[in-house]
Amino acid sequence: MSIVEEKWPEIIEHLRTEHEIMSVSFNTWIKPLTIYNVLEDTIYILVGSNASVEYIEKKYSLPLKVCVAEILNQEYEIVFVSKDDERIKPSETTIEEINYKKQIQSLADKANLKKKYTFDTFVVGKNNEFAHSSSLAVAESPGEVYNPLFLYGGVGLGKTHLMHSIGNFILEKNPDAKVLYVTSEAFTNEVIEALRAGRTSPEETAMSRFREKYRTIDVLLIDDIQFIIGKTSTQEEFFHTFNELYDAEKQIIISSDKPPKEIETLEARLKSRFEMGLIADISSPDYETRMAILKKKIEIDNLERYHIQNDVLSYIASNVKSNIRELEGSLNKLIALYRLGNNEGEIDIELASKALKDYISPENKREVTPELIIDIICEHYNITVENLKSNKRNVEISFPRQIAMYLIREETSMPFKGIGVLLGGKDHSTVKHGADKIAKDLKEDETLRNTIEILLKKIDPS
Numbered sequence: 001m002s003i004v005e006e007k008w009p010e011i012i013e014h015l016r017t018e019h020e021i022m023s024v025s026f027n028t029w030i031k032p033l034t035i036y037n038v039l040e041d042t043i044y045i046l047v048g049s050n051a052s053v054e055y056i057e058k059k060y061s062l063p064l065k066v067c068v069a070e071i072l073n074q075e076y077e078i079v080f081v082s083k084d085d086e087r088i089k090p091s092e093t094t095i096e097e098i099n100y101k102k103q104i105q106s107l108a109d110k111a112n113l114k115k116k117y118t119f120d121t122f123v124v125g126k127n128n129e130f131a132h133s134s135s136l137a138v139a140e141s142p143g144e145v146y147n148p149l150f151l152y153g154g155v156g157l158g159k160t161h162l163m164h165s166i167g168n169f170i171l172e173k174n175p176d177a178k179v180l181y182v183t184s185e186a187f188t189n190e191v192i193e194a195l196r197a198g199r200t201s202p203e204e205t206a207m208s209r210f211r212e213k214y215r216t217i218d219v220l221l222i223d224d225i226q227f228i229i230g231k232t233s234t235q236e237e238f239f240h241t242f243n244e245l246y247d248a249e250k251q252i253i254i255s256s257d258k259p260p261k262e263i264e265t266l267e268a269r270l271k272s273r274f275e276m277g278l279i280a281d282i283s284s285p286d287y288e289t290r291m292a293i294l295k296k297k298i299e300i301d302n303l304e305r306y307h308i309q310n311d312v313l314s315y316i317a318s319n320v321k322s323n324i325r326e327l328e329g330s331l332n333k334l335i336a337l338y339r340l341g342n343n344e345g346e347i348d349i350e351l352a353s354k355a356l357k358d359y360i361s362p363e364n365k366r367e368v369t370p371e372l373i374i375d376i377i378c379e380h381y382n383i384t385v386e387n388l389k390s391n392k393r394n395v396e397i398s399f400p401r402q403i404a405m406y407l408i409r410e411e412t413s414m415p416f417k418g419i420g421v422l423l424g425g426k427d428h429s430t431v432k433h434g435a436d437k438i439a440k441d442l443k444e445d446e447t448l449r450n451t452i453e454i455l456l457k458k459i460d461p462s
């Protein structure tokens with residue numbers, strides 16, 4: 001049973017309470033809905049024979065999408081289908097294809113790979129063509145051509161996307177390959193945990209399990225290596241992992257914000273290892289590439305129905321220049337604003353300029369604002385901003401929320417009261433308690449210190 005099916009009763013209950021759906025409506029429209037299938041980021045929902053797909057789509061598609069994201073912490077497209085819909089009468093081959101896709105999906109989950117990041121969805125421009133072709137070569141012949149492959153470039157320019165594309169490509173061609181994508185934060189935290197467990201248990205089983213896990217991999221992708229730098233024990237562990245994998249001709253792919261020689265605190269022996277393979281950089285995209293990326297995103301996310309005109313896209317592409325994550329964020333914000341305004345009229349430049357307000361400051365320089373901190377925390381923990389601002393108490397949400405309280409307080413001059421308002425109406429004492437708790441835990445908890453250090457570098461990379 002997929003996680004979506006497992007959580008379905010909770011999702012519709014959440015929909016019922018959040019949207020105050022009357023029981024007659026709930027029983028007529030929502031209760032009979034069943035999950036037909038979940039493929040990648042799309043949930044196919046079967047509508048009962050007495051209901052109209054169009055009606056349910058119009059009325060409940062968006063609220064349901066939001067509830068799914070809130071409960072599962074992941075966004076899905078929702079597609080309603082009726083029993084006689086062509087899409088659910090698969091031929092023999094499509095059943096096979098579906099099963100194959102499901103198998104690949106579960107392998108990708110194990111490898112920590114996001115299925116949406118593939119070479120097909122990556123737009124190639126002058127800024128990234130070398131990194132792209134090197135990545136493709138590595139994906140086609142892992143361990144054979146460029147080892148290690150070292151990708152570097154500024155924030156939000158597609159390094160992670162390319163790494164996942166390599167991993168997904170390899171798994172698609174060879175489902176038996178042992179692929180593992182890991183951020184250097186996760187790697188560091190695993191080292192810290194294994195060392196801690198080793199100190200309390202004499203057999204040091206945690207450390208040997210850690211080594212066993214990392215040294216039996218065929219393809220190791222390690223993202224944002226700059227964050228392990230300066231931590232002796234982690235560098236040491238990484239050095240040994242690297243050597244073992246390299247000697248066994250296993251593929252290693254590393255990303256960083258700088259080339260190895262410019263990472264000052266990187267140990268010389270690691271620097272020279274990284275320089276043994278191929279180093280490829282990604283720079284900021286030019287205008288044409290930015291336009292192509294916006295168009296690709298419209299295609300992938302099925303946003304054609306908003307009929308966004310070229311002049312509006314061009315306005316976004318001309319103003320958001322140096323970070324593709326922000327380019328995508330501007331488009332999402334534009335659509336969110338349009339929906340909030342009851343979808344009236346056309347999406348025009350005036351609306352686009354409102355959407356861009358948070359993304360560009362006068363000199364196109366990024367300021368450390370509370371909103372930026374919230375965006376970074378949500379992305380880091382893979383949760384939605386709505387969830388962060390909600391009143392949910394589960395630790396997956398409440399912990400990042402407390403981190404937000406702490407970091408906004410530390411990094412901006414916003415008072416507790418203002419932070420509370422920004423975080424969905426929390427009161428002064430809740431915010432103070434959250435921020436104080438993180439400050440206190442930081443003194444004892446090395447893993448938390450590592451995480452906060454990384455978040456701070458993401459907030460202000462300079």
Ligand SMILES: Nc1ncnc2c1ncn2[C@@H]1O[C@H](COP(=O)(O)OP(=O)(O)OP(=O)(O)O)[C@@H](O)[C@H]1O
Pocket residue numbers: 117121122123124128153154155156157158159160161162224257293296324325328
């Ligand atoms: N060439 C591209 N084509 C399509 N989408 C892209 C491209 N480059 C980046 N993106 C998108 O931009 C967003 C940010 O990219 P990504 O997370 O890969 O950046 P990054 O370089 O790893 O950033 P960070 O330094 O923060 O780790 C992602 O949603 C990604 O899909």
